Every structure is written in C-alpha cells, then in structure tokens.
Amino acid sequence: SAVISQKPSRDICQRGTSLTIQCQVDSQVTMMFWYRQQPGQSLTLIATANQGSEATYESGFVIDKFPISRPNLTFSTLTVSNMSPEDSSIYLCSVYTNTGELFFGEGSRLTVL
Amino acid sequence: AQSVTQLGSHVSVSEGALVLLRCNYSSSVPPYLFWYVQYPNQGLQLLLKYTSAATLVKGINGFEAEFKKSETSFHLTKPSAHMSDAAEYFCAVGGSGNTGKLIFGQGTTLQVKP
Numbered sequence: 001s002a003v004i005s006q007k008p009s010r011d012i013c014q015r016g017t018s019l020t021i022q023c024q025v026d027s028q029v030t031m032m033f034w035y036r037q038q039p040g041q042s043l044t045l046i047a048t049a050n051q052g053s054e055a056t057y058e059s060g061f062v063i064d065k066f067p068i069s070r071p072n073l074t075f076s077t078l079t080v081s082n083m084s085p086e087d088s089s090i091y092l093c094s095v096y097t098n099t100g101e102l103f104f105g106e107g108s109r110l111t112v113l
Numbered sequence: 114a115q116s117v118t119q120l121g122s123h124v125s126v127s128e129g130a131l132v133l134l135r136c137n138y139s140s141s142v143p144p145y146l147f148w149y150v151q152y153p154n155q156g157l158q159l160l161l162k163y164t165s166a167a168t169l170v171k172g173i174n175g176f177e178a179e180f181k182k183s184e185t186s187f188h189l190t191k192p193s194a195h196m197s198d199a200a201e202y203f204c205a206v207g208g209s210g211n212t213g214k215l216i217f218g219q220g221t222t223l224q225v226k227p
C-alpha cells in the first residue's frame with residue numbers, strides 16, 4: 001500500500017489568486033496522478049505527474065492553468081492558477097503501485113470566492 | 114474508449130438488508146475494474162479490484178463483486194448492510210496493462226436506514 005499526505009486539506013481562496021497543493025508519498029512510486037472532483041460529481045483525471053519531465057495533461061486541462069511539478073519519486077505539486085469559483089473542487093493526488101492498485105490522498109478541498 | 118455507468122445515483126437500504134450497487138462498463142480492451150468507497154470528507158478507499166483472474170472478487174468490509182463479461186457488468190454486493198456502510202461508492206475502469214489512469218462512474222450514494 002501507499003500512504004499519501006496532501007497539504008492543505010482545505011482552503012478558501014479569492015478569485016484571481018493561485019494555490020499550490022502538495023502531495024507526499026511514503027514510498028517511491030513511478031506513477032502519480034492528479035484528479036479533480038467537482039461538487040457532487042465524480043472524479044476526472046487532470047494529468048499524470050512525470051518525474052523529471054513535463055506532466056501529461058488530459059483533454060480539457062492545460063499546463064498554464066494547472067502547472068504540475070514532480071521533482072522526485074515521492075513528491076508532487078499541483079498549482080491551480082488564476083482561480084475562479086468554477087475551480088472550487090476537491091483535488092486528489094493518487095499513486096499507482098506495483099500491486100496494480102491506485103491509492104488516493106485525503107484530498108484538498110478548495111473553495112474559491 | 115472506455116466508460117462506466119452506475120445505475121442509480123442514490124440507493125437506500127435497511128440495516129441488515131442486501132446491498133446491490135450496479136455498474137456497467139464499456140471497454141475496447143480487456144478491462145480492469147475497481148470499486149472505491151468515499152466516506153464524507155475523506156479520500157477514496159479501494160474496496161476491491163478485478164484484473165482478469167477470478168470473476169468473483171472479494172473485497173474489504175464484506176463486499177464482493179462479480180465480473181460478467183456477457184453483461185459488461187461489475188455489480189457490487191454485500192449480504193447485510195451496516196450503518197457504517199453509508200457512503201459514496203464509485204465504480205472505475207482501466208485498460209489492460211492498467212497504468213493507473215481510471216475512468217470513474219458518477220457514483221452511487223448508499224443510505225442505510227436503521
């Protein structure tokens with residue numbers, strides 16, 4: 001298994017500002033992902049965080065809006081840039097282990113006013 | 114392309130009754146299938162997974178699911194509901210050689226009545 005810690009767990013932000021979410025894993029993992037869960041909705045994959053290279057974004061998500069860093073195999077950050085109320089969501093870090101399981105962090109609950 | 118449909122956004126059962134949460138999938142490759150549970154204000158926890166081994170998969174907390182290729186279904190069941198089972202349940206599908214990129218269903222909220 002993998003233990004994933006996310007910070008902050010929740011935040012309230014003003015429109016137009018940016019917030020960086022941190023994800024720390026207790027072991028080295030190759031595959032790390034960022035998902036978004038909008039209020040009352042399911043999860044949507046934002047991007048794959050690649051260690052030492054640019055993240056791979058899914059359709060509808062762009063680097064300028066959601067820059068991602070992955071400096072090593074245990075840590076990643078997701079920034080939500082120039083926020084609007086539509087960005088109010090839960091952002092979840094997840095890792096895929098060699099047992100074929102996807103583990104999730106507790107999520108970062110973001111409210112944009 | 115892959116997709117997941119969860120039938121019923123809300124399911125209500127009495128404590129001790131059978132729990133049945135429905136999931137149908139579409140996949141052009143042999144699927145890997147998962148059920149996750151999300152308790153209020155928490156992240157997702159893996160209940161069980163199907164990865165082309167036994168078609169009847171047993172998970173945690175007494176849940177199990179059966180992969181039926183002919184019906185493209187992966188329904189989640191539990192013989193006897195407990196109050197603590199009240200949560201949001203998500204079915205998800207990934208491709209063979211699953212890389213961890215999952216497509217999630219819309220979720221089913223399970224309510225357990227005393």
